[in-house]
Amino acid sequence: MNALGDSRLEGGLAILDPDHTALLKALDETFTRWALDVGAREICPPPLYAVADLKKFDVYVNFPHLSLVAGPLQVTRNLGPDDGRFRPDQLASVNLGLPTATCFGAYLFFEGRQVSTATLVTLVNRCFRGEDHFDGLRRLLSFQMREIVALGSYVHTQYILTYFSGKIEKFCHALSLKFVKEAATDPFFERGGARALLQGMQAVKHEFQVDDLAIASVNTHRNFFGERCRITTDSDGGLAFTSCVAFGLERWVSVLTNRYGSAERALEEVRRAASQLPPA
Amino acid sequence: MNALGDSRLEGGLAILDPDHTALLKALDETFTRWALDVGAREICPPPLYAVADLKKFDVYVNFPHLSLVAGPLQVTRNLGPDDGRFRPDQLASVNLGLPTATCFGAYLFFEGRQVSTATLVTLVNRCFRGEDHFDGLRRLLSFQMREIVALGSYVHTQYILTYFSGKIEKFCHALSLKFVKEAATDPFFERGGARALLQGMQAVKHEFQVDDLAIASVNTHRNFFGERCRITTDSDGGLAFTSCVAFGLERWVSVLTNRYGSAERALEEVRRAASQLPPA
Numbered sequence: 001m002n003a004l005g006d007s008r009l010e011g012g013l014a015i016l017d018p019d020h021t022a023l024l025k026a027l028d029e030t031f032t033r034w035a036l037d038v039g040a041r042e043i044c045p046p047p048l049y050a051v052a053d054l055k056k057f058d059v060y061v062n063f064p065h066l067s068l069v070a071g072p073l074q075v076t077r078n079l080g081p082d083d084g085r086f087r088p089d090q091l092a093s094v095n096l097g098l099p100t101a102t103c104f105g106a107y108l109f110f111e112g113r114q115v116s117t118a119t120l121v122t123l124v125n126r127c128f129r130g131e132d133h134f135d136g137l138r139r140l141l142s143f144q145m146r147e148i149v150a151l152g153s154y155v156h157t158q159y160i161l162t163y164f165s166g167k168i169e170k171f172c173h174a175l176s177l178k179f180v181k182e183a184a185t186d187p188f189f190e191r192g193g194a195r196a197l198l199q200g201m202q203a204v205k206h207e208f209q210v211d212d213l214a215i216a217s218v219n220t221h222r223n224f225f226g227e228r229c230r231i232t233t234d235s236d237g238g239l240a241f242t243s244c245v246a247f248g249l250e251r252w253v254s255v256l257t258n259r260y261g262s263a264e265r266a267l268e269e270v271r272r273a274a275s276q277l278p279p280a
Numbered sequence: 281m282n283a284l285g286d287s288r289l290e291g292g293l294a295i296l297d298p299d300h301t302a303l304l305k306a307l308d309e310t311f312t313r314w315a316l317d318v319g320a321r322e323i324c325p326p327p328l329y330a331v332a333d334l335k336k337f338d339v340y341v342n343f344p345h346l347s348l349v350a351g352p353l354q355v356t357r358n359l360g361p362d363d364g365r366f367r368p369d370q371l372a373s374v375n376l377g378l379p380t381a382t383c384f385g386a387y388l389f390f391e392g393r394q395v396s397t398a399t400l401v402t403l404v405n406r407c408f409r410g411e412d413h414f415d416g417l418r419r420l421l422s423f424q425m426r427e428i429v430a431l432g433s434y435v436h437t438q439y440i441l442t443y444f445s446g447k448i449e450k451f452c453h454a455l456s457l458k459f460v461k462e463a464a465t466d467p468f469f470e471r472g473g474a475r476a477l478l479q480g481m482q483a484v485k486h487e488f489q490v491d492d493l494a495i496a497s498v499n500t501h502r503n504f505f506g507e508r509c510r511i512t513t514d515s516d517g518g519l520a521f522t523s524c525v526a527f528g529l530e531r532w533v534s535v536l537t538n539r540y541g542s543a544e545r546a547l548e549e550v551r552r553a554a555s556q557l558p559p560a
Binding site for chain 1: 286288290291293294295296297298300301302304305321322323324325326327328329330331332335340341344345347348349350351352353355360361364365366367368369370371373374375376378385388389391393401406408410420421422
């Protein structure tokens with residue numbers, strides 16, 4: 001048995017064995033509980049969107065190299081795949097996109113709506129990134145990302161990041177996980193003069209890294225998503241600000257399994273650490 | 281507010297609001313608990329496979345009209361989507377397939393392995409079907425299917441179907457859901473003389489239908505999947521038999537919300553009914 005036990009891992013796609021599944025679920029329940037404890041409601045997004053919806057977030061400008069797209073087959077001329085792949089001309093249409101991040105579902109959920117200035121939701125999704133190489137559970141083609149998304153006033157979005165940064169730090173300490181918190185570049189803000197200037201004034205993304213791997217991040221989007229999805233606040237009708245806290249679940253599984261030698265042992269430690277953290 | 285509350289539903293893709301999300305999660309936890317209570321272990325599959333893996337199950341022979349396929353973009357010539365879709369020749373490769381059912385992950389998990397004669401796993405996945413029309417939560421492009429999959433001896437696979445059929449019937453009674461149990465055709469066995477003959481001798485699929493909608497099914501595959509994935513049993517090294525019990529989670533949400541007028545009320549009823557059922 002390797003470090004992944006009986007999990008099947010091929011081409012960046014993992015089928016997790018029972019011990020790794022239990023660990024992933026316990027982590028997800030822990031992060032979800034943190035969010036619910038401070039009043040978040042959970043919503044449930046699909047792992048597939050209309051290309052036109054994802055385009056609103058500039059994903060095909062900023063992440064064309066990571067983006068996977070999908071569509072139905074042309075049945076009339078379908079002759080099956082050849083050597084493990086279909087020819088592009090066997091597709092009837094390519095109008096669907098697989099998301100690179102979970103939080104898109106939150107902005108689309110609130111699209112065209114007015115929200116309170118202190119809105120908080122949590123959601124988990126399957127995400128997809130066509131990386132140029134894959135590496136165990138550290139870098140997968142398809143993985144799970146839990147997010148906690150704040151919408152409303154700028155102060156609220158910043159408070160949420162501060163609060164959950166504190167939770168992540170305490171949880172890492174309780175798990176004896178050595179981490180560094182690093183400012184990172186957010187590809188959403190890499191292009192365009194105004195946004196680049198904004199980033200120069202204030203880091204918009206911080207990553208929590210363990211073993212050189214980002215296992216969580218906190219992200220400020222100003223009103224980028226509020227604008228793209230026409231989300232307004234009920235205070236003055238202005239565009240909502242947003243921020244998000246993201247947890248790469250398989251990455252947590254990976255670093256904890258390394259830290260504790262097995263997923264089973266890591267699960268015990270997660271349960272112990274989660275119960276030690278003070279409630280909100 | 282419509283019957284789906286604030287859920288966003290477009291093009292067969294749903295973002296469930298908090299009440300519908302809570303109901304779906306409670307249902308999934310109930311079915312999972314039933315499986316764990318009789319010794320199942322949970323595994324976690326990806327919502328995307330190599331086309332070559334799905335081809336093993338004849339999906340591109342039996343379900344080409346329902347199948348969605350995916351791949352990365354050709355970045356060098358990427359000019360973004362036009363009118364909500366990419367041209368097929370903008371794809372670099374089409375080597376990935378989105379699954380139409382959850383249980384494929386179980387057979388791939390055990391591919392090439394030997395299992396005990398009474399193996400039981402449970403798993404949930406996002407599934408995808410390119411239907412010719414969509415209808416609320418009754419018929420979605422992307423939905424969640426919980427499955428309980430038995431592998432091993434033929435007797436074991438049949439016992440599991442009988443056992444969970446009983447659980448489903450009791451649960452429906454406790455929820456005051458009127459259902460019919462109908463023999464149905466299984467597309468895996470529609471083609472080919474031997475399989476058609478087999479189906480003539482014995483119904484291989486039964487559906488539990490509420491409001492003319494199949495919300496659960498029990499399925500016998502003989503050793504079709506055992507053969508395709510070279511899964512053998514530890515008794516005599518012969519090919520494993522398999523069977524599965526499938527729950528369409530959004531469909532349960534749909535019929536229960538209709539039955540009780542709101543997802544919130546339906547959630548209370550699910551909790552009550554689940555606690556009334558005798559343990560295994």
